[in-house]
Amino acid sequence: MLTIxxxxxxxxxxxxxxxxxxECCGALVGVAGEDGRKxxxxxxxLDNRREGEAARTRFLVTADDFRWAEKQARGQGLEIxxxxxxxxxxxxxxxxxxxxxxxxxxxxxxxxxxxxESGATPQRAGQAGGKPQEVTSWVLAEDRSQFLPxxxxxxxxxxxx
Amino acid sequence: xxxxxxxxxxxMAKIIVPTPLRQYAxxxxxxxxxxxxxxxxxxxxxxxxGELRRHLYTEEGRLRxxxxxxxxxxxxxxxQKENTAVKDSDVVSIVPSIAGxxxxxEARSGFxxxxx
Numbered sequence: 001m002l003t004i005x006x007x008x009x010x011x012x013x014x015x016x017x018x019x020x021x022x023e024c025c026g027a028l029v030g031v032a033g034e035d036g037r038k039x040x041x042x043x044x045x046l047d048n049r050r051e052g053e054a055a056r057t058r059f060l061v062t063a064d065d066f067r068w069a070e071k072q073a074r075g076q077g078l079e080i081x082x083x084x085x086x087x088x089x090x091x092x093x094x095x096x097x098x099x100x101x102x103x104x105x106x107x108x109x110x111x112x113x114x115x116x117e118s119g120a121t122p123q124r125a126g127q128a129g130g131k132p133q134e135v136t137s138w139v140l141a142e143d144r145s146q147f148l149p150x151x152x153x154x155x156x157x158x159x160x161x
Numbered sequence: 162x163x164x165x166x167x168x169x170x171x172x173m174a175k176i177i178v179p180t181p182l183r184q185y186a187x188x189x190x191x192x193x194x195x196x197x198x199x200x201x202x203x204x205x206x207x208x209x210x211g212e213l214r215r216h217l218y219t220e221e222g223r224l225r226x227x228x229x230x231x232x233x234x235x236x237x238x239x240x241q242k243e244n245t246a247v248k249d250s251d252v253v254s255i256v257p258s259i260a261g262x263x264x265x266x267e268a269r270s271g272f273x274x275x276x277x
Contacts, residue, residue, distance in 0.1 A: 023262055023263075025259070032180075050262075057262050057263050058260070058262035058263075059259075059260065059261055059262050060258065060259070060260045061258060061259035061260070062258050063229035063231075063236065063257070063258045065258075066256055066257060066258060066259065067256055079180060080180065083259050085261055085262070087262075087263045088263075090263045094261070095261065095262065095263050097260075097261060097262055097263075098261035098262070101226070101227050101259070101260040101261055102261070103179070103181040103182070103216065103227075103259075104181050104182070104184075104216060105180070105181035105182075105184065106181050108261075143215070144215060144216070
């Protein structure tokens with residue numbers, strides 16, 4: 001189970017909306033218990049290192065960015081417990097590509113972002129061209145065969161503003 | 162005095178296991194192993210901790226694309242890759258890069274490009 005405050009889920013949605021039609025990504029920073037439960041205490045928004053057209057369907061956190069994020073987390077006495085990314089115009093379910101590139105144990109939050117009804121210009125960076133929809137969290141099965149849904153607490157339904 | 166075999170004089174390097182994989186390495190953050198190269202070090206690591214193998218290597222035996230290996234602060238891609246020599250007290254870190262995204266959309270746009 002992943003505990004994450006409503007405000008942090010909204011921040012993930014906001015990052016996804018600003019990045020739309022590109023994918024956004026970031027690190028979930030928090031604490032983990034021996035029983036596998038994790039609690040997110042902070043987010044580290046990261047640059048999607050995929051560029052141009054590729055950034056609409058892919059995200060990348062480079063090893064250097066990973067090391068930077070880990071250092072930030074440890075500086076706060078916390079650790080990286082997972083990552084989030086957005087799926088513009090696609091369901092909040094991990095793709096086959098996500099699975100192939102995933103690590104066990106981490107929580108992977110996926111937020112679906114749809115085009116904003118206000119018709120904002122989605123091409124302009126930093127403008128909310130998208131509107132966040134459902135948010136889900138997933139953990140890779142130990143045999144790497146599939147992603148397993150992970151319960152979000154408080155439940156995602158009560159996180160909808 | 163016992164006879165020494167091959168590898169007995171190899172340097173001892175420390176390998177740092179990333180948090181998600183520690184559960185497959187006896188919950189250890191760092192493991193000291195004797196090896197002449199990074200490749201040997203990784204082979205020993207997955208030989209001693211077999212459950213790590215599937216997460217570090219593909220079924221074809223190549224390091225997975227998201228697995229990056231650093232010797233101290235240098236990515237081995239810019240050194241001699243898995244043939245990079247290790248010295249006593251080197252710190253070898255396994256650092257993941259995180260990748261993903263929506264495959265379906267890319268497949269569709271690829272199709273449209275081919276038609277154009």
